[in-house]
Structure formats: C-alpha cells, structure tokens
Amino acid sequence: MKTIKNLLAFVGLLSLSGLLIFAVQDAPSDDNLEKKIINDYNVYALNVPENLDFAGEALPLDNPDILERMDRELLVNTYWQSNGLLMFKRANKYFPIIEPILAKHGIPEDFKYLAVIESGLQNVTSPAGARGIWQIMKATGRENGLEVNANVDERYNLELATEVACKYLLKAKERFGSWTLAAASYNAGIAGISRRLKEQGADTYYQLLLGEETGRYLFRIVALKEILNHPDQYGFNFRLKDLYKTIPTYKVEVDTAVTDFVSFSKRFGINYKILKLHNPWLREKHLNNKSGKLYLIEIPKEGYYSSP
Numbered sequence: 001m002k003t004i005k006n007l008l009a010f011v012g013l014l015s016l017s018g019l020l021i022f023a024v025q026d027a028p029s030d031d032n033l034e035k036k037i038i039n040d041y042n043v044y045a046l047n048v049p050e051n052l053d054f055a056g057e058a059l060p061l062d063n064p065d066i067l068e069r070m071d072r073e074l075l076v077n078t079y080w081q082s083n084g085l086l087m088f089k090r091a092n093k094y095f096p097i098i099e100p101i102l103a104k105h106g107i108p109e110d111f112k113y114l115a116v117i118e119s120g121l122q123n124v125t126s127p128a129g130a131r132g133i134w135q136i137m138k139a140t141g142r143e144n145g146l147e148v149n150a151n152v153d154e155r156y157n158l159e160l161a162t163e164v165a166c167k168y169l170l171k172a173k174e175r176f177g178s179w180t181l182a183a184a185s186y187n188a189g190i191a192g193i194s195r196r197l198k199e200q201g202a203d204t205y206y207q208l209l210l211g212e213e214t215g216r217y218l219f220r221i222v223a224l225k226e227i228l229n230h231p232d233q234y235g236f237n238f239r240l241k242d243l244y245k246t247i248p249t250y251k252v253e254v255d256t257a258v259t260d261f262v263s264f265s266k267r268f269g270i271n272y273k274i275l276k277l278h279n280p281w282l283r284e285k286h287l288n289n290k291s292g293k294l295y296l297i298e299i300p301k302e303g304y305y306s307s308p
Helices: 002-026 030-039 064-079 081-104 109-119 138-143 158-176 179-188 190-200 212-229 261-266 272-278
Strands: 249-254 295-300
Touching: 064 081, 064 212, 081 109, 081 158, 081 212, 109 158, 109 179, 109 212, 138 158, 158 179, 158 190, 179 190, 179 212, 261 272, 272 295
Parallel strands: none
Antiparallel strands: 249 295
C-alpha cells in the first residue's frame, strides 16, 4: 500500500509539473499582453500630454495643480464612454455648421469645443434659463438681436446663436486680451471674471481661485478637444458611418404669418416633426409674424427622410 501511495504521489507530481510547464509555455508574450490590454475592459491611468493649449495659449502643466485638474477632466471624459461616443457622433453633424461662422469672425476653432461642454451639442435648457446649443440667456439673446418669445425663440437657431456667441467672445477677448479668459467669461460673465482678477491680483485664468464650475471650465474644454482629436488614444472605436450626418437643406423665405405648420410642411413633402427637427426655433404650430419679418425656414432636401 505504501508503495502504491508513493507511486501515485510521484505521478501526481509529474502531472503538476506538466501543468506548470504548460502554463509557463502558454503565458502571453509582451506583445500579446499589450494586445490584451488594448482590447480588454479595464481602467488605466492616463498620460496627460506634455503640451496642451487652448486657442494657442499653453496650459502651464508644470504647475501640479493644473496638471491634476487636467488629469481629472481627461479621466472623467474618457471613462464616461457613452457620453464621449455621443460627442463624436454629434460633432460630426454640427461642427460643419459652427466652424465657418467662427472662422468668419476670426475666432479660433477651439471654441467649438466650448459648445460641446455647454450643451453636449443639444438644444437643452439650463436651470438658469439658458437655452440652445450655445446656452444663451434670454436677455443676452435679445440684446444681440435674437427674437425670443413664446412663438419664436432664435436661441434654438444654431446659425444665429453661433453669431451671438461670436459677438460675445470678441467683446470678451477685447476686454481681457486672452482667449482663455474670454472662454471662462462665457461661463462666469465678463464682469465676474474681471472682479475675480482684480480681487485676487491675478493675470491669467490659471492663477484664479474659482468655484467648481468655472474652475473646471477650461480644463473640460481642453479635455474634449484632446479626446475628440485623438479617439484611438482614448479607446473610442467607430467608423465614419457610425457618426451622425448633417442633412442637406435649403431655405424657404417666409415674410407673412403661417397659420398651420402641419399643412405648411406637407407642401414640401415632409411632416411637422421633420420641420421642427430642422427649425427648433419655431416654438408653436403657427407663426404670428405681425411685423412682416423675413424668416428663413430650413427644409431638408428630398430623399433624406421616408415619406411623411
């Protein structure tokens, strides 16, 4: 019996040795391990790029506080994957509308990312009452020539709202001499940033002690800029066909009242829902237009939607 036990133990040892040898031989190489890391679903620390800027103005990343703030926003926006992927999809649809308007006014293209963090490129309403993709307040809209009432709210007109945002940013740049401070003032106001600079004896945004929202503002913009420009580095995988498309439209001039947009839309081969998708600034099913103002209503070109 003792001999049999010893024999079984020896066989077991050989078997275990064989398993260990097999395991070592089957262990992934460095290359295979790196492929696994790229394709698995784990969370990794990110390398903050050494050189980051907003509108050509460099972030002082040698400052540990600035580095930590930047690291936070890169992490938050990288690992909020569903939201990040939606930003890629919507940017492909709306950036082609925003970019030429910024260029026309001589405003750096980086400001399109300001619209991303303001609204997620959606026509949302803030608790304070700001509306549209550029999150414009009612008073600011009216001061800059937008019609804002229950019947028409041009803060939802992306082209007109981008024009208003440009006017504000140019005014802020003239006041501060810095695109970074101009961007921060879009969140905290020109008066608010001016007051904080004076109170704290500061010269730049990065020297200011600010509240949570404005303190994160520029870092969030730069994080979205970095991620949207380098999707592969941050783990976002998609094809061009996965992105949302800008639907080609043409503009119809209207300088009278419209009693029923349901009937109006059918004249152009679309339904009321499609009309509203392309003209969210039309707030009711009719247009008052007592003044005879000229409106431009966007109609999608034929063939992009199924029959109404």
